[in-house]
Amino acid sequence: xxAISAMAAIALSLSPLPGHMAHADxxxxxxxxxxxxxxxxxxxxxxAAGGTIELTPSGAVRCSAxxxxxxxxxxxxxxxxxxxxxxxxxxxxxxxxTNGRGESMxxxxxxxxxxxxxxxxxxxxxxxxxxKLTLSAAQPEGAYTGSYEVMVEYF
Amino acid sequence: MTNKSVxxxxxxxxxxxxxxLSIEPAHAASATGDATVKILRAITVTKSSDLDFGKIVPxxxxxxxxxxxxxxxxxxxxxxxxxxxxxxAFAVVGAANETVTVxxxxxxxxxxxxxSNSMAVLLATTTSAMxxxxxxxxxxxxxxxxxxxxxxxxxxxSGQYAVSVSYQ
Numbered sequence: 001x002x003a004i005s006a007m008a009a010i011a012l013s014l015s016p017l018p019g020h021m022a023h024a025d026x027x028x029x030x031x032x033x034x035x036x037x038x039x040x041x042x043x044x045x046x047x048a049a050g051g052t053i054e055l056t057p058s059g060a061v062r063c064s065a066x067x068x069x070x071x072x073x074x075x076x077x078x079x080x081x082x083x084x085x086x087x088x089x090x091x092x093x094x095x096x097x098t099n100g101r102g103e104s105m106x107x108x109x110x111x112x113x114x115x116x117x118x119x120x121x122x123x124x125x126x127x128x129x130x131x132k133l134t135l136s137a138a139q140p141e142g143a144y145t146g147s148y149e150v151m152v153e154y155f
Numbered sequence: 156m157t158n159k160s161v162x163x164x165x166x167x168x169x170x171x172x173x174x175x176l177s178i179e180p181a182h183a184a185s186a187t188g189d190a191t192v193k194i195l196r197a198i199t200v201t202k203s204s205d206l207d208f209g210k211i212v213p214x215x216x217x218x219x220x221x222x223x224x225x226x227x228x229x230x231x232x233x234x235x236x237x238x239x240x241x242x243x244a245f246a247v248v249g250a251a252n253e254t255v256t257v258x259x260x261x262x263x264x265x266x267x268x269x270x271s272n273s274m275a276v277l278l279a280t281t282t283s284a285m286x287x288x289x290x291x292x293x294x295x296x297x298x299x300x301x302x303x304x305x306x307x308x309x310x311x312x313s314g315q316y317a318v319s320v321s322y323q
Contacts, residue, residue, distance in 0.1 A: 033186040041192035045250075045322045048197055070195070070322050076188045091183075095190050107190050133192060141196040141250055148190060153183040 031082025031118060033152040036126075039109065041133050042072035050137040055130040057112035067135065076109070076129035080152055084120035090127060093149040097133075099142030107133045109148050195250035196291070200320050203246050206278070206299045209238035213307040220303060224281060224296040234303060243278070243297030247320050251291045256284045259297065260317040266301070268310030275302045278316055284323060 041053050042061060045068035052064045061073040080088065092109040109131040118125050129150070208220050211234055218231025222240050230236035249255060259278050267273045282295035297318070 030182060031184055033184045035186045035188045038188060039190040041190070043193040043195060043322075045195045046197045053192070068322055072193070076190070078186060078188065080184075097190060097192060099194075105192075107192075109188070109190070129188060131190065135194070138197065139194055141194050143191065143193050145189060145191045147187050149185055149187055151183040151185045 029083050031080055031086055031088055031152055031154055033150060034079045034081070034123070035076070035150070036079055037074065037077035039076035039107075039129060039131060040072060040074040041107075041131075042074075043070040044068065044135070045070060046135055046139045046141065048138050050135045050139060053133040053135070055133075057110060057128040057130040059128070059130070078127055078129065078150055079123040080116065080118060080125040080127070081122050082118045082125070082154070084118060086118040086154055087115060088118060089115050089153040091151045091153060092129065093151075095131075095146040095148035097144035097146035099140065099144045101140070101142060103140045103142065103144075104146075105133060105135060105139060105144060107131045107146065107148065109150075111150075195253060195322060196248075198247065198249040198255065198320050198322065200318060201246045201248075202244070203294070204241045204244040206243035206276075206297055207239065207241045208299070208301050209236055209240040211236050211301075211303060211307075213303050213305070215305055217305045218303055219300050221300045222298055224298045231303065243299070243316075245295055245297070245318060245320075247285075247287065247293040247295070249287050249291050249293070249320070249322070251287060251289050253291075254284055254286045254323040255293065255320050256323050257282045257295050258319045258321075260319055262316075264314045264316050266312035266314040268308065268312050270310070272308040272310060272312070274304065274307065274312055276300065276314065277302075280318075 047066035049066050051067040055061045057075050059075040061069050063069040090111045095107040096104050098104040109129050112128045214233035216233050218234045221229040224242045226242050228240045262278045264276050265273045277300045280297045285293050287293045
């Protein structure tokens with residue numbers, strides 16, 4: 001019985017903790033991340049066999065055998081604003097691109113870096129995003145668009 | 156026994172609580188980016204007619220037979236030409252309203268009779284590029300000039316050539 005009482009006491013002492021932590025973060029001026037440029041894989045001529053398209057974070061595109069990269073590619077760009085010397089980690093979620101007719105393909109975004117140490121000032125820190133796109137065999141034609149989430153995690 | 160078990164569980168809970176207090180949790184700011192790509196359907200090229208020089212009676216001197224894209228024939232001096240002739244023709248299907256380039260991969264080929272006799276053919280097309288229709292269709296033709304040797308051996312001669320069509 002005494003032991004059970006002790007556990008209850010611990011639970012009570014923990015309950016104010018989240019509020020306290022949130023208060024501490026406000027004082028640190030949490031970094032923000034803003035999207036500046038969308039990713040474009042450009043125009044791709046499909047093939048019967050499908051394949052992959054790789055867009056480097058620096059904006060160079062490469063099509064696998066059978067596909068034809070026809071230009072118009074562009075890397076994505078994001079800005080991070082936050083306190084000086086903050087170290088942040090950059091994480092990206094996959095994007096599902098659809099053509100409005102129910103057909104889709106998956107893009108795996110890739111950032112130019114996985115971490116960065118922030119310089120002070122608005123939009124002083126930037127990173128770019130490329131990605132890998134996989135086309136199925138005889139991927140239906142169309143203009144595909146989709147969104148992906150970028151998270152900048154800090155400690 | 157029951158009491159001891161409960162006490163041990165309580166100690167474990169305290170240890171976890173202590174660990175949780177020592178690590179500051181991670182936080183994240185997020186943004187959404189867009190990604191786009193335009194996919195054009197794969198181009199298909201289908202032969203709709205062979206390049207056919209018809210029938211030729213050779214002479215003691217070498218000469219040429221030319222088939223134009225309109226299927227017409229020019230029979231070289233000394234030769235006799237008859238029979239139906241056709242230019243090579245290809246049907247293209249791709250993305251609507253896109254421009255494509257056309258190339259003959261091997262514009263100089265050799266026809267053989269299956270044995271040791273052969274004739275050279277030069278191929279050409281006036282279509283180096285074209286814009287596909289609103290339904291993605293297009294076509295082009297291939298002309299050829301056949302070099303018939305002096306006293307060319309009789310027989311049926313054939314050969315193959317390849318064409319390439321690409322988005323511009």
